[in-house]
Amino acid sequence: HACGHHAQVASMIGAAVGLAAVRQHLDGDVALLAVPAEESVELEWRRERVRAGDLKHLVGKADLLARGAFDDVDMAMLCHTSGQPTRLSVGDSHNGSVVKRIVFTGRASHAGSSPWHGVNALKAATLAISAIDAQRDTFRDEDAVRVNAVLLHGGDAPTAVPDRAELEVVIRARTLDALRGACATVDRAARAGAVALGARATTETTLNYLPHHQDPALVEVARTNGTALFGPGAVAAGRHLGASTDMGDLGAVMPVLHPFTAGATGDAHSVDYAVTDHVLAALEPAVLMTWCVIDLLVDGAAGAHDVLARRERRTAAEPDERTAADRYSDLRAGFDGLTHYDGTHDTVRGTEGEL
16 A cells, blocks of 8 residues: 555554553553554445444544444544654644545447437536646645546447446545535536536535644644654654545544654655655654653643643634534534536536425
């Protein structure tokens, strides 16, 4: 897997070894969770599992949250290896992500003798892609919007007008509002392709990941320990990354920490990616997390209580009687849905009726 998740598991095990040696001095519990299925791949297989009731959500931490695996957890941390030039980056944020599966349905006909009797679903899909591309410069730079589409199906034979085409679109953005706006843009593009050809479009929308923002108090703990371990010149300030992570889902319900460490070469998710320095990728992150946990859980867990109190003060300005888990569930439900657009009559139907 071209992202170094095996190094993350190694650093977690290393932290467990370190903490076991001082467990009698810690006032709290540490749970080790190796969460599967963080990447947004094999989406149709995962959707089938959701429809069958085997899964709640498409990605690992979201699914475990819904199953209650984190009900007794107050905060979470992990270290992710990368090909960055510095040994440690603390305070990074990530885009949230929505995935749309768009199926265009037309009418088959003989492509040579009577193409005018057909409705070309492939052309509707390619027009939708062009409509998305035409609007890329309307996305604000500060919203870090990314829209990536692949054509999963475009017909069965070149001798017939394609009556079915399928797009998979991943939409990323820095904030929930930007994510909603980009989703609306993609929806308009899908409708444009359908109405231009007189086709139908069915869109299944699923929230993949929430935007990821680390807890400022935990970032302070990690930066202090990282500076002590590696020196001030080895610790980079946080930056915003266009990628996504299901740590954002955890961050919606609890304080989270997600530093990046060095140790890899090449570009993530590419054939040249490799973990080449296991000390940087696994051992040093294990020591860093061990030190952070010790700071949080010694002296009656005063550090951990301070992190939780500071988070509570930040959220007190927006009183909400719902639990964090309920707010998280409502956020996901606000994105998910199934719509049917009839380009032959220019109408769209969803869970709330015609639009």
